[in-house]
Amino acid sequence: MLILAEAAGFEAFVGRLHPLLLHFPIALLIFAALLETGRWVIGKREHASISAATCLVFGTLLCVLTVWAGWELAEHESETGQLVEWHRWTAIATLALAVLATLALGLRRWKGPQWTGAHVGLLLLSGVMVAVSGHFGAEMVWGPGWVLEPLRAADPSPQTPSDLPSIDADPPVQEISIGWSDVEPIFANHCEKCHGPKRQKAGLQLVPWSVMFSGEMGDWVVSPGDPSTSLLHTLITLPATHDDVMPPTGKADPLSGAQIKLITDWISAGAPGPQGQTPPQPDADAETSGA
Numbered sequence: 001m002l003i004l005a006e007a008a009g010f011e012a013f014v015g016r017l018h019p020l021l022l023h024f025p026i027a028l029l030i031f032a033a034l035l036e037t038g039r040w041v042i043g044k045r046e047h048a049s050i051s052a053a054t055c056l057v058f059g060t061l062l063c064v065l066t067v068w069a070g071w072e073l074a075e076h077e078s079e080t081g082q083l084v085e086w087h088r089w090t091a092i093a094t095l096a097l098a099v100l101a102t103l104a105l106g107l108r109r110w111k112g113p114q115w116t117g118a119h120v121g122l123l124l125l126s127g128v129m130v131a132v133s134g135h136f137g138a139e140m141v142w143g144p145g146w147v148l149e150p151l152r153a154a155d156p157s158p159q160t161p162s163d164l165p166s167i168d169a170d171p172p173v174q175e176i177s178i179g180w181s182d183v184e185p186i187f188a189n190h191c192e193k194c195h196g197p198k199r200q201k202a203g204l205q206l207v208p209w210s211v212m213f214s215g216e217m218g219d220w221v222v223s224p225g226d227p228s229t230s231l232l233h234t235l236i237t238l239p240a241t242h243d244d245v246m247p248p249t250g251k252a253d254p255l256s257g258a259q260i261k262l263i264t265d266w267i268s269a270g271a272p273g274p275q276g277q278t279p280p281q282p283d284a285d286a287e288t289s290g291a
């Protein structure tokens with residue numbers, strides 16, 4: 001038992017080395033690819049560059065470690081979702097390409113220049129693939145579209161949920177007819193990056209509304225009309241120091257008291273949807289089971 005626990009602890013530790021390791025294959029493979037491609041373009045094709053070869057060999061080794069660590073990280077941090085899978089499989093493709101490029105480099109050196117094309121081509125592909133995979137990884141951490149966001153911010157669309165602290169400027173609490181539009185921006189700003197269409201931590205997706213109320217009713221994290229039995233309500237009202245508080249402390253902006261009250265009132269009001277519709281009713285479901 002103890003040995004098992006220790007092994008799991010070690011794997012989790014390896015997983016957390018992922019952010020440290022990942023810079024190496026990115027820099028080394030891209031540098032090697034640029035160098036060899038540049039030499040190819042200017043006609044220096046006789047011998048493989050020693051610098052590029054060194055970068056490729058170390059880049060490939062570091063790529064093995066990075067993929068392993070990333071795999072453990074996804075396991076131990078229960079990372080799931082479409083972006084994670086894109087990141088995972090483009091990283092594995094990068095590793096395969098880097099290994100093949102290393103083999104082609106060996107063949108080029110020991111068998112002759114007929115392997116030059118394979119070496120440079122595979123190297124270029126692994127450089128491109130590591131950039132693609134790195135991009136998906138960055139989107140997982142920083143959120144989809146993060147890089148270009150500042151450029152798009154020039155477009156004044158009031159619909160765009162903003163991450164600015166303005167959301168914490170207590171929104172007016174509406175006592176009457178609280179709707180999805182009141183709470184949707186809160187979920188979008190504080191929860192969506194982990195529980196949205198792109199990424200579902202703990203397998204949970206909160207937006208759009210229809211997804212929150214899909215699947216087995218027993219698995220819903222909101223019990224319409226009853227905050228006290230809603231897991232979502234329990235987790236957002238935990239103290240900030242609690243391990244299970246949502247959003248996790250330090251990983252996203254915490255909810256203000258006013259925002260928690262809005263969500264509580266929305267659940268009490270029956271958790272209505274964007275058109276004021278109500279979530280499916282348990283009784284109706286039981287009667288029409290099989291429908």
Ligand code: HEC
Nearest residue numbers: 190191194195201202204221231232235246247248251252
């Ligand atoms: C930085 C990522 C992140 C953010 C942001 C985030 N969560 Fe989570 N959430 C998680 C993780 C990770 C788990 C799983 C925790 C565990 O298993 O210990 C989780 C679990 C949950 C669960 C329990 C799901 C279940 O079935 O066990 C609920 C409910 C939840 N989150 C609601 C929210 C709400 C509401 C917000 C926004 C106010 C939010 N989360 C923001 C990462 C996040």
